[in-house]
Amino acid sequence: MAEVWVPALLRPLCGGTARLQVEGATLGDVLRAVEARCPGFMERVVSEGALRPEIAVAIDGEAGSFPLFEPVGPASHVSILPAIGGG
């Protein structure tokens, strides 16, 4: 099970939880699994089949604007974070 770190501003969707354990072999699967438990989560993070430009994801410490097909390991850690903006 991957561990997902829910950012503070989205925790109200997840009953206040900061960490969730979900199944999923790709980033898309993981996010959909979170959506199943926290309705409304997906549309905050994804639009038109990709991460929103203002959102980034870190998978096992590697942050970036990953594609939804990015593989996620069974013990991976996934964080949702704001994209590092501007300058």
Add this chain to the structure above:
Amino acid sequence: MRRTQVQARLNGADVDFLCEPRQSLLEILRDELGLTGTKEGCSNGNCGACSVMLNGRLVNACCVLAVETDGADILTIEGVADGDQLHPLQQAFLEEAALQCGICTPGFIIAAKALLEREPDATEERIRYWLAGNLCRCTGYDKIVKAVQRAGVQMKGSAS
């Protein structure tokens, strides 16, 4: 605008050019004579990127009107090396890694040359004082000061 003819010595050779009264020496060097080694950082005398020697004096070329240089002897960075032989300052800047982006380098080399020719033994403090008219934003000056000290030792060695 009426242009004036100016004749001068530039890096050891005679040159003549036409210039408008409002044109700086920097502009003429770069835009008319094609010597772009002298750099422009501010055009008002505050950065030293345009340092050149004029009749043996260190000046900011952006603050000299080109018409004033009639009959003058000018040295720019392009005239510092002797053929394919680098000047000790140029060599020292390379060996001490005294440049990062390199935009300030020609100005520093000209300014340091003016100092070392008079005071090859200049102390660190003296070097820092002398070079305070040249800005470098990349290096924090440490390696520039070391390069000037190293070149000073070499210039003294070759002079004696």
Add this chain to the structure above:
Amino acid sequence: MTAAEKPSYRVIGTRPIRPDGVEKVTGKALFGADARPAGLVYGKVLRSPHAHARILSIDTRAAEAFPGVLAVATARDLPAASDEVQALGETAVNLKELSDNVLASDRVLYRGHAVAAVAAASVHVAEEAARRIRVEYEPLPVVLDVREAMLDDAPLLNERLLTRSMGKTISDRPSNVASKVQFVGGDVEKAFAEADAVVERHFTTKMVHQGYIEPQTATVQWNPDGEITVWATTQGAFACRGQLAEVLRRPASTIRVIPMEVGGGFGGKTPVYLEPVAAILSRKSGRPVMLTMSRSEVFEATGPTSGTSIHVKLAASGGRLTAAQLDLAYEAGAYPGSSVSAGAMTMLAPYDVENFKIDGYDVVVNKPKTAAYRAPGSPAAAFALEQAVDELARAIGADPLAFREASSSREGTRMVNGMPFPRIGHEECLRAAMESAHYRSPIEGPNRGRGVASGYWFNAGMQSSVTVAVNTDGTVNLVEGSSDLSGTRASLAMQLAESLGIEYSQVRVTVADTDSVGHNDVSGGSRTTFATGLAVHQAALDIQQQMRTRAAKLWGCAEDEVVYEAGSLRCTTDEAKTLTFAGMAAQSARTGGPINGRASLLARGAGGAFGTHIADVEVDPETGKVQVLRYTAVQDVGTAIHPAYVEGQIQGGAAQGIGWALNEEYYYDDDGRLANASFLDYRMPTALDLPAIDTVIVEVPNPGHPYGVRGAGEVPIVPPLAAIANAIADATGHRFSDLPISPRRIVETLHHLE
């Protein structure tokens, strides 16, 4: 690290002369303003005298009629972006902002905002003609301070701007707050209630500029067939091309960006300002056009870094940091996009703090749009946090470095965004600082003090492409596309020589134009030596593989029996069969044709890094002058490829940080006029203002890079602001929470003048 752990390298860790060195010390290197295409003419930009105004009309007739004028450009010449904005969504909004910042269409948002431009045979004629353009403005109320801009009744820069947060609009009416970020962990209330000591303080910093010595300049030739050539001074030729393609709505392939040498950038030479304007002027005049900013234009109209307002509350318990409540408001300038999210995510990075609540706000104000500046967002955050940490250490009677060590992050510590750290080196930096001769020496004498501070930067990966051509004489040509602002040609050539087992002198490096190499992201985020270095290493492995295949065929053995080692090929089953790199290269034509190594990658495994600085100062209470007596910068760089350039990066970053701490600021009057837009008045440090900056390089290799590179350029600007402020507090007994700590501020404070 100890010598035993460190792999022994042949080339890495040596200090060869950089490939572009001779050109740069002889004045032959061509920087942005040194481009001289045939028929070149010059242009000048007309800028807004108002910090906020509606543009009612622009009349260019007098300028067009001025003798010698070849073309005039206004926003009307750019493809329209305004009307479809809302229908096109987010990217279109950004596009309009990008376009509007290049040439204002209906509104100017800061003084110096470009409004029109003129091209003529001489820059003097262009300047005179530009003055004849009549612009009718309707001035609007100005808002300059970040906290004032957040108030409900503040003048609005953009009536359509609503506050966004994590994919959602959270304000129900227009606001200058473009976005909000938040990070929460643990139980802050409880931790404060149980704390041994609590410190609470408010800090502010002013906008400051990167201060590169080479002003922005752009030369563009637009041919009648639509092919565009750009001679640019940019941190990223491809980013320049991409922005230009978007603003001009031209296919990227029709634009060729030639990267000239760059006279400093520090993040500021990433956005385009002049390129689209020069392009329009070239299209209209049929001539190549060069636009160059004056120094005051650079200050007024390019992107400085945010002024900030930061509230900090910290708690300590059991001798370590236990809770932090932080509120950060960053000025974005005229359009959204400050570095507040990076500030919020880096601020607590040095420490393992269980309980935290961090709020960050990105706020537009009537000042130029901010751009990246070395570790964007992190120095101001560290200025605030590291002073509060210092105060807290004093409050509980702990040594400031020991307190930091007790609270330090390490492998596995979670950042505030939930990311666990991989192997990092903050503790190593703290220990190296504690063991340094500097920290062990006493600091004595009246009005003298010592301060320390730590700082963090992520370091970036992103995209790089390189090709390596193997010549038949055994030399190689490395073609890369990362702008070299600091000697990266050397650090890349060194990695290639190491990976191929050949001499550094056998490698020639070219930074190619956008037609001649695959995509490369900007040289920024301390990524070049790491990420392009990774690409160079992969290209070397590609060459090794090709050579092994060919050697196997030559020798009639299996490919896996051929090893490539220290610049030679040998057959493991037949000792007599060996070939040097040069020997194999010489046979290219007979063994299958040219050997070219290639790599294109999205670099992963960037390693974040820490630094810890020590500053000794003497404060003159009468004049307010602060003399930095001694300065030591300790930094984990992973592996130093070329130690001299790493030291240079650390020294340069520290120098910028010292300037930021003591003198530098954007000083605005109430109408939004920048009162110190010259080098004379802005006062960057000179050689005389600085001491020798000692460096201590710590090497905790980054597991994500074959040679352990982390990146060196950005970390060193993070700690100095607080290190200096802490030293001044130690010297004077007064804590200065507003930057810059200028002589005037010191005198006023110490003598209760105000």
